[in-house]
Amino acid sequence: MAEALSSWVRVREMMPPGHVRTPSYLRGKRGQLERTLGPFHNPEKLAYGLEAEKLSLYRVRFSMAEVWGDAAENPDDTLDAEIYAHWLEPCDAP
Amino acid sequence: MPHDHHDHSHDELSPSGHPYRQDNDEPLTYWQTMEIAMRELLIEKEITTAAEITARIEEMDRxxxxxxxxxxxxxxxxxxxxxxxxxxxxxxxxxxxxxxxxxxxxxxxxxxxxxxxxxxxxxxxxxxxxxxxxxxxxxxxxxxxxxxxxxxxxxxxxxxxxxxxxxxxxxxxxxxxxxxxxxxxxxxxxxxxxxxxxxxxxxxxxxxxxxxxxxx
Amino acid sequence: MGGQDAGQVPREGHDFALWEKRVDALMVLCSSKGYFTVDGLRRVLEDMGEESFETMTYYERWISSINQNMVEAGAYSLEELGTKMAEITARGETYGEASGG
Known part of the structure; x- marks a missing residue:
């Protein structure tokens, strides 16, 4: 069952070329941890047939206002995505 | 290569109400050729078998x-x-x-x-x-x-x-x-x-x- | 792709052709046997670029990616693939003739 929303995190803004599982539209956006999943093998290694370490995977909930700003269709609607630990950094509540 | 080819089935609908898609009686495409080649190579090399592929398709169809x-x-x-x-x-x-x-x-x-x-x-x-x-x-x-x-x-x-x-x-x-x-x-x-x-x-x-x- | 402008979602569907189901089965079997993972499938699909969405169907993109991954994994060589594809093209003009049913 989903845990209560907890810590605030920001998705790192890096844009390396190649296969990652962090959607571009979420880079730099702040959200709250919805639940902890995993650990799962790092897909950025698996994609190239390499030995892959295990990483925590988190479900992060973003508000549409955070993701799309003034262009949000309804600011209070939400978007949940799974993001690997190395793409997240702690941040303050907005 | 031009094919003076029949497109008989495209206006008809399948039993599930979808248009029929190119299948066994349509001109072979490059990508279909690749699928056949890969499948046959994998069977020859005993990486898989025809029965295993069929079973997998049937499982997905279920x-x-x-x-x-x-x-x-x-x-x-x-x-x-x-x-x-x-x-x-x-x-x-x-x-x-x-x-x-x-x-x-x-x-x-x-x-x-x-x-x-x-x-x-x-x-x-x-x-x-x-x-x-x-x-x-x-x-x-x-x-x-x-x-x-x-x-x-x-x-x-x-x-x-x-x-x-x-x-x-x-x-x-x-x-x-x-x-x-x-x-x-x-x-x-x-x-x-x-x-x-x-x-x-x-x-x-x-x-x-x-x-x-x-x-x- | 998420968030880009796009038109109305097209709603028509289609029944999968036998060759498409075979591609799907090959993906599941090759990955379950450890030749590559779904991440490898996705990596090559992404490397094909957005243009491939206009020029290739879904399972055409898949067979292209599975092939790339299987070659990289050493399952067969390009020479073996090329020889086999030429042999298949010579069998007949339709999928049915060339695939033996």
């Missing part, structure tokens, strides 16, 4: 939204099973005899205040082990691009107008989870059997682009 509907209907009538489904979607599916596979399933619940909808913006991740292969629209650029930004508009195009007071939660299957929506049980279904309830549960209602049918 999966359909009816499997998901059975799970949802059980959750509607059995509060304990519903709690199990929400806590551990994969285990709950397995408990009903549906093999969930290696990817984990998360069930998200629609309520009077919340409507959930599922997408995979990065590729086409879908709870295929529970619902069968995804519909073509789920894999389109249009759906994947738009539903994360304007879900209400997309849902309205699917015939679903949600009140402003309802929160829409979009779930982007970005990594190792797969999602199924647990739709709200329609009113007026008290006293219906589990099997009757399952008939109301559509594929789209488990993706979130629809809601269950109402009893007639």
């Amino acid at each position: 999966r359909s939204p009816a499997d998901g509907a059975a799970v949802i209907a059980r959750a509607w009538v059995d509060p304990e099973y519903k709690a199990h489904l929400l806590a551990d979607g994969s285990a709950a599916c397995k408990a009903m005899g549906f093999e969930p596979g290696v990817l984990r399933l998360i069930a998200v619940e629609n309520t009077a205040d919340v409507h959930n909808v599922v997408v995979c913006t990065l590729c086409s991740c879908y709870p295929r082990n529970l619902l069968g292969l995804p519909p073509d629209w789920y894999k389109t650029r249009a759906y994947r691009s738009r539903v994360v930004k304007e879900p209400r508009k997309v849902l309205a195009e699917f015939g679903l107008d949600l009140p402003d007071g309802m929160t829409v939660r979009v779930h982007d299957s970005t990594a190792d989870m797969r999602y199924v929506v647990l739709p709200a049980r329609p009113e007026g279904t008290e006293g219906m059997s589990e099997a009757e309830l399952a008939q109301l549960i559509t594929r789209d209602s488990m993706i979130g682009t629809g809601v269950p049918k109402t009893p007639t």
